[in-house]
Amino acid sequence: MEKQINGSVMLNGNGYIKTQHQKRLNGFKVDKMNEGSVSKSNSLASEEIGQTKKQRVFKESFEPPTLLTAMLTQISFYVLMVLGYLSQLLFPPKVIQEKGRQGYQPLYDSFSAFYSRYVYRRVRDCWNYPICSVPGSEVVLKDRITKDNGWTFEFTGSQTKCVNLASYNYLGFAESSGPCAEAAVQSIYDYGISTGGTRIHYGTCGLHNELEELLAEFLGVEDTITFGMGYATNALNIPTLIEPGCLVISDEKNHASLIWGIKLPGATVKVFKHNDMYHLEEILRQAIYFGQPNQPIGAFKPWKKIIIVVEGIYSMEGTIVKLPEVIALKKKYKAYLYLDEAHSIGAMGKHGKGVVDYFNLDAKDIDILMGTFTKSFGSAGGYIAGSKRLISYLRENSYASCHAWAMPPPLAAQIITVLKILMGKDGTNEGQRRIETLARNTRYFRMRLEQIGLIIHGNDDSPVVPILVYLYSKIAYIVRTLIKEHIATVGVGYPATPLFEGRIRICLSAGHTKEQLDYALAVLERVADEIGLKYSRKPRDLTPINYDDIKVYQD
Amino acid sequence: MPSSKTPYIDEKLFQERLTAFNPEPLVKYDKIKDKQDIEIECIKENNDVIDLAKTNFLNVLNNDDIKNKSEEIIRKYGVGTCGPRAFYGTTDIHLKLEDHIAKFLNMDEAIVYSYGFVAISSSIAAYCKKSDIVFTHRDCNIAIKQGLQMAKSKVIYFDHGNTDSFTTEVEKIVESEKDKKKLARKFLIVEGVSWKTGQIVCLPELLKVAEENKIRVFLEESYSIGILGKTGKGLLEHFKIEPYRVDLIISTLESAIGSIGGFCAGSHTAIEHQRLSGNGYIFSASLPTYLVQACIESINLITEETAKKLKVLSEHFHSTLTEIGYEVLSDPLSAFKVFTINEKDEEKKRYKEQKVYQFCKNNGLYLIYQENGLIANLNITLADHKEKYAKVQNILSDAFSQ
Ligand SMILES: Cc1ncc(COP(=O)(O)O)c(C=O)c1O
Numbered sequence: 001m002e003k004q005i006n007g008s009v010m011l012n013g014n015g016y017i018k019t020q021h022q023k024r025l026n027g028f029k030v031d032k033m034n035e036g037s038v039s040k041s042n043s044l045a046s047e048e049i050g051q052t053k054k055q056r057v058f059k060e061s062f063e064p065p066t067l068l069t070a071m072l073t074q075i076s077f078y079v080l081m082v083l084g085y086l087s088q089l090l091f092p093p094k095v096i097q098e099k100g101r102q103g104y105q106p107l108y109d110s111f112s113a114f115y116s117r118y119v120y121r122r123v124r125d126c127w128n129y130p131i132c133s134v135p136g137s138e139v140v141l142k143d144r145i146t147k148d149n150g151w152t153f154e155f156t157g158s159q160t161k162c163v164n165l166a167s168y169n170y171l172g173f174a175e176s177s178g179p180c181a182e183a184a185v186q187s188i189y190d191y192g193i194s195t196g197g198t199r200i201h202y203g204t205c206g207l208h209n210e211l212e213e214l215l216a217e218f219l220g221v222e223d224t225i226t227f228g229m230g231y232a233t234n235a236l237n238i239p240t241l242i243e244p245g246c247l248v249i250s251d252e253k254n255h256a257s258l259i260w261g262i263k264l265p266g267a268t269v270k271v272f273k274h275n276d277m278y279h280l281e282e283i284l285r286q287a288i289y290f291g292q293p294n295q296p297i298g299a300f301k302p303w304k305k306i307i308i309v310v311e312g313i314y315s316m317e318g319t320i321v322k323l324p325e326v327i328a329l330k331k332k333y334k335a336y337l338y339l340d341e342a343h344s345i346g347a348m349g350k351h352g353k354g355v356v357d358y359f360n361l362d363a364k365d366i367d368i369l370m371g372t373f374t375k376s377f378g379s380a381g382g383y384i385a386g387s388k389r390l391i392s393y394l395r396e397n398s399y400a401s402c403h404a405w406a407m408p409p410p411l412a413a414q415i416i417t418v419l420k421i422l423m424g425k426d427g428t429n430e431g432q433r434r435i436e437t438l439a440r441n442t443r444y445f446r447m448r449l450e451q452i453g454l455i456i457h458g459n460d461d462s463p464v465v466p467i468l469v470y471l472y473s474k475i476a477y478i479v480r481t482l483i484k485e486h487i488a489t490v491g492v493g494y495p496a497t498p499l500f501e502g503r504i505r506i507c508l509s510a511g512h513t514k515e516q517l518d519y520a521l522a523v524l525e526r527v528a529d530e531i532g533l534k535y536s537r538k539p540r541d542l543t544p545i546n547y548d549d550i551k552v553y554q555d
Numbered sequence: 556m557p558s559s560k561t562p563y564i565d566e567k568l569f570q571e572r573l574t575a576f577n578p579e580p581l582v583k584y585d586k587i588k589d590k591q592d593i594e595i596e597c598i599k600e601n602n603d604v605i606d607l608a609k610t611n612f613l614n615v616l617n618n619d620d621i622k623n624k625s626e627e628i629i630r631k632y633g634v635g636t637c638g639p640r641a642f643y644g645t646t647d648i649h650l651k652l653e654d655h656i657a658k659f660l661n662m663d664e665a666i667v668y669s670y671g672f673v674a675i676s677s678s679i680a681a682y683c684k685k686s687d688i689v690f691t692h693r694d695c696n697i698a699i700k701q702g703l704q705m706a707k708s709k710v711i712y713f714d715h716g717n718t719d720s721f722t723t724e725v726e727k728i729v730e731s732e733k734d735k736k737k738l739a740r741k742f743l744i745v746e747g748v749s750w751k752t753g754q755i756v757c758l759p760e761l762l763k764v765a766e767e768n769k770i771r772v773f774l775e776e777s778y779s780i781g782i783l784g785k786t787g788k789g790l791l792e793h794f795k796i797e798p799y800r801v802d803l804i805i806s807t808l809e810s811a812i813g814s815i816g817g818f819c820a821g822s823h824t825a826i827e828h829q830r831l832s833g834n835g836y837i838f839s840a841s842l843p844t845y846l847v848q849a850c851i852e853s854i855n856l857i858t859e860e861t862a863k864k865l866k867v868l869s870e871h872f873h874s875t876l877t878e879i880g881y882e883v884l885s886d887p888l889s890a891f892k893v894f895t896i897n898e899k900d901e902e903k904k905r906y907k908e909q910k911v912y913q914f915c916k917n918n919g920l921y922l923i924y925q926e927n928g929l930i931a932n933l934n935i936t937l938a939d940h941k942e943k944y945a946k947v948q949n950i951l952s953d954a955f956s957q
Contacts, residue, residue: 098822099799104769105740107682107802108828116831127641130650134633135643142647167637167644168840176633184634185626192616193625193849194815195597196609201923203609204594228815229670231839236672239701241582256838264704286562288576289569305578334576367581374840379635380669393584395593403697404672405809410625411843414634490642 060275060319060459063536065470065500073470073500080472084118121150123476126491129483132159134176135167137511139488162488163516165506168315170347170463171434172511173378173418179426180378183417184410191409199395203406211412214419215383219353220363223391226383227400228407230342230372231257233382236400238309238338239264240393241368245304247287249280249335251321253314258340262309268293274317277325280308284333306335312344312355312371316497316505318458318466320348323355327365336367346376347463350553352422352435358461379414381407434510438463439552441508445517447545452525453534463508466492467524468501469533475502478527485523514547598921605947607931608921612782612890613861614936615813615853624852625845632844644841652847653818659854660780660788661798662820666829667850669842671807673835674817675775676702678805681832682773683708683742688728690721690770691744694751699744699775709739715749718760725768741770747790748778751927753885753893755783758794766800773803781811781853782890787862793888811857811890814849816842861935865890868938872931879952884928895928896955914954920947 065073098107106113125146133140141160144153167174175181187207197203208226215224227233238261242248246267250258253274262269270287272279284306291302308330310321321339330337341354349357354371356363363369369385384394395401422431442463449456455468469475475491482489482504493502508517528534600606600617615621628648638644649667656665668674679702683689687708691699692715703710711728713720721743732738743765745756758774765772776789784792789806791798798804803825808816819829829836866888873887876894884893896911898904912924923930937944 098802098824101771101802104771105738107771107825108832112828112832113824116827120831128645129643130645130647131643132647134631135637136633139643141643164643166642169637174633174635174637176630181629181633184629188622188625188629191597193621193846194616194809194813196611196616196809196813197597199594201608201925202595202597202606202921204596206596209590229673229839231835232670232673235676235835236701256834260705260834264701282561285564285569288573289564290562291572300572302572302576303578305581333573334578336578336581372840374635374637377635378633378637380840380843388587389584390582392587392593393582395590396588397584399672399697399701401594404670405815408815408843408846410629410634410845488643 058320058322058459060457062457063455063468063538065455065468065535066537069470069535070500073472073502077472077494077499080119080122084114084122087118123491124150125153126476126479129488130155135164135169135174136176137164137169137172137509137513137516138162139164139167141483141488160483160486162483162486163512163520164488164509165520166488166490167509168343168375168507169378169509169511170343170376170438170507171352171378171418171422172438172509173376173414173434174511175378179421180414180417183413187409187413193410194408195406197406198404199401199406205406205409205412207409207412207416208406211416211419212383214416214423216385218419218423219356219369219385221369221385222364222388224383224385225391225394225398225401226373226381226407226412227398228381228405228411230374230380230382232400232404233370233372233384234258234340235260235264236404237370237384237394237398238262240397240399241338242267242307243304244268245292247303247306248309249283249287249306250309251275251311251314253317253319254309254311255315255340255342258309258311258338268303274314275319275322277322277329280326281329281333284308284329284335288333306333307338308335309338310340312339312341312348313462313464314458315343315464316466316492316503318456318462318464318505320344320355320358320459320462323359323361327361331365337365338368339366339370341369341371342382343375343464345371346418346422346435347438348461350435352376352431373411373415377415377418379411379418381411381415436552438508438510440547440550441510441512441517443550443552444514444545444547445506445508445521448517448521449524450536450538451540451542451545452521452528453536453540454524454528455536457503465506465508466503467506467533468503468535470500470502470535472499472502474531474533475504477531478504478533481527482523485527487520487523604919604921605943606921607934607947608923610810610891610932611813611934612811612865612932613813613853613856614934615811615849615856618852618856621813621849621852624848628845628848634845635843636841638840639837640841641837646841646844646847648844648847648851649841652851655851655854656818656820659857660791660804660820662804663823664826665818665820666826666833666836667808667842667847668817668819668833668836669839670815670835671777671809671817672698672701673839674807674819675699675805676705677833677835678803678819678829679703679744679773680705680834681829682706682771682803684740686739687742688739689742689744690724692746692749692756694749695744695746696750696775699746703744708742715746715752715756716754718757718764721761722764725764725770729768741768742773743770744773744775746775746777748776748783748886748889750778751893753778753889753891755779755790755793755886755888758790758796762796762800772801773805774801776804776806777810777817778889778891780806781857782862782865783888785862786859787811787857787865808846808850812850812853814846814853816846816850864938865933865935868933868935872933872937875948876951879948879955881951881955890933892931892933893928894931910957911951911954914957915950918950918953920950 130142195203234257244266345354372382373379457466479491636644675698683706685707693712780789803821881894882897896907
């Protein structure tokens with residue numbers, strides 16, 4: 001029980017859920033989850049899933065690279081590292097040496113320094129690109145050049161306007177005018193730029209109360225509490241919920257803020273393979289059966305409590321959590337569930353209420369429902385939603401309400417306005433229009449990418465679209481080329497992804513027009529041809545796709 | 556097939572244990588309270604209401620120029636940035652602020668985080684590791700504690716106000732390492748002005764010991780920047796210490812600067828590391844642009860004049876409190892005053908503090924009442940408004956003798 005469990009288990013009728021039909025076609029895998037046709041099994045978990053009225057085809061693809069691609073990726077990375085070592089020998093760092101620190105031990109390990117100076121620096125221009133506009137469906141980049149291979153940058157004075165496929169602006173509410181911006185501006189004059197205090201000591205203002213009530217209504221929960229930063233919502237609240245003797249079961253792709261919060265309080269942590277329900281159940285079964293480790297021989301001590309921690313949409317994978325199964329499992333094994341909807345709130349579901357809405361589930365089945373406002377809401381901060389007891393406890397005991405500053409009023413005003421629009425309280429159907437446009441853009445863009453022959457990961461309905469490019473050097477090349485073509489995208493490589501899974505990530509938005517998407521697709525197709533990105537060996541359906549005919553949220 | 560690593564589970568015993576499993580409640584918390592009983596709402600200031608509860612030392616929260624500038628920024632950049640710094644979440648304003656802070660503090664480079672708490676905890680965890688020894692003071696703030704907990708370093712406590720206790724602890728460690736080949740890397744992390752007591756640390760003496768033993772120094776400056784020093788540049792200026800002698804200055808942007816967020820400033824070498832290893836920097840959306848601009852505007856307001864005014868006000872307020880009869884824990888130069896009532900019996904003391912707090916509130920003077928006493932966050936406008944100051948003085952005096 002101490003060591004991490006490897007190896008996926010696929011047992012039938014032995015208490016394991018069996019709702020997945022895995023088809024292997026031509027070397028790639030399609031996971032289908034069709035809740036209506038759950039195969040007969042005496043497992044409680046699958047019966048519960050079978051009861052969900054809704055049927056949803058759950059299609060996620062993970063096409064593995066060919067062996068050749070995998071090898072090339074590895075080689076190209078090592079070449080980069082070797083080049084790095086060489087240039088470290090030949091060209092000592094230009095960074096000014098620390099003053100007065102002779103004889104001190106280095107501030108950090110030499111690999112970090114090497115990686116930062118000789119590997120990352122070569123591609124540094126692909127990240128941290130400064131912008132000088134709202135990060136809407138278009139974004140204006142402030143051009144810069146480097147005359148010394150990435151040590152320093154200078155502004156050239158020119159600007160590049162790009163189609164923005166990078167920002168987490170799912171519903172297009174990153175706007176510098178319109179009702180949200182107006183409300184934010186008004187709140188500056190009503191309440192100030194910040195309230196200058198913590199929530200429990202004079203930092204709370206009327207907007208916080210309004211926001212928390214509205215959010216509870218929107219999510220369908222008893223109560224909510226909001227914080228000034230999404231990362232801190234995880235990092236500062238989770239430690240107040242767990243303690244040694246608790247078992248936390250965490251998805252391997254969970255976000256850094258969740259990991260921070262989980263690691264702190266000294267509870268036992270087990271990691272399950274990404275979105276692998278078999279593995280999750282395996283760990284749960286063992287947790288119940290073996291209880292806490294290191295007991296005297298013959299003694300059995302159950303865990304104090306078990307908490308499963310998952311995300312709604314995984315931001316690097318584009319996958320969607322198999323929530324109905326997770327809920328069934330958590331009920332069967334009496335665990336608690338912590339769901340981070342950072343990327344999915346607003347972006348998923350018929351009413352924009354996240355993956356809970358997408359699967360037509362009851363928010364009350366999730367013990368701790370967390371989310372952030374930095375994405376779909378175009379604001380900043382985070383929330384936790386749940387029972388009155390939980391929220392009241394956090395209000396009184398959370399580090400984030402006692403030791404960190406309250407959410408500034410303009411951020412709250414922006415969120416309130418977005419919520420009102422999503423709930424139709426503004427008297428228009430603008431919210432519904434945005435939700436549907438995002439879903440349609442997502443479907444359209446993903447289908448077209450598959451037609452082009454690119455390997456994309458994740459769920460068909462996920463607005464986060466990773467395009468696999470594998471090779472480390474290709475990431476930088478593509479980001480640069482796309483910027484030249486006026487398209488802003490994000491490149492992600494090692495260490496944020498596994499070494500051999502370098503990718504370009506695209507985030508779709510309700511703000512994107514079909515013309516913008518078509519332009520981006522045309523450029524992507526050209527670039528893919530130029531540098532050989534059409535890795536996919538899946539059979540392609542080349543029937544032209546009519547944007548307006550795409551049906552969303554009608555099932 | 557079950558993998559070979561799957562341990563054997565006896566199905567019958569498993570069912571028994573599952574049925575018997577009775578987990579603890581999610582939170583152990585019996586009495587659900589109303590929001591109003593936990594949180595205290597901010598108050599609107601006017602002629603009858605004096606707010607010494609919020610941290611607004613330089614009165615930036617009431618500054619109309621800053622409000623107008625913030626509006627301008629929202630009308631150009633929107634509210635949020637919709638992405639972390641690396642992914643198009645860096646605006647030109649963010650770069651300007653980092654530059655501005657570095658110049659202001661005379662350091663090579665600065666890095667801005669989107670929350671004060673996380674700036675402190677993440678930056679500490681970026682450097683301190685399991686094999687390191689970290690000296691910090693017993694009553695350091697929770698953010699420092701969390702950073703160290705994450706780093707898993709060996710933590711050694713000393714007393715904030717007592718340099719000798721630091722020296723003793725260092726000597727003990729040096730002694731224990733006498734025969735070792737590889738010495739542990741050592742850090743000193745210290746609050747310039749203690750968040751808890753408002754005491755100023757005796758930095759020159761600590762630095763001397765640290766330098767003799769090659770201990771790296773992280774100075775936490777949340778309550779000294781904008782307040783201490785001839786031109787408000789903080790503790791280093793206050794003690795006339797050259798910036799290169801500390802490795803890192805860590806501070807929130809939430810006290811005198813009056814915005815949200817935090818930053819670290821130091822050498823290129825030091826800051827470069829955080830851009831790839833500062834957990835809360837990499838994995839969080841950047842600070843909303845209008846708040847970044849507000850920081851720039853606030854820093855521009857910090858001058859020799861404001862520093863002097865605040866200094867005179869702080870000292871004056873300290874003596875006012877002492878003359879009335881309160882016991883003042885904070886330094887005369889600290890811009891927030893921690894004070895209590897001299898009373899041996901802890902329960903009586905709490906009761907009296909509570910009465911003072913309530914009396915002041917009823918008379919329009921708002922303070923913070925906390926586990927270690929009463930707190931008054933001074934506001935620079937008190938220096939200019941003699942009647943307002945007199946009113947505060949009278950209320951505090953009446954509260955004491957009620
Ligand atoms: C799953 C998840 N949780 C939390 C966060 C942190 O949120 P914020 O950017 O608001 O600090 C993120 C953002 O990147 C995220 O993806």
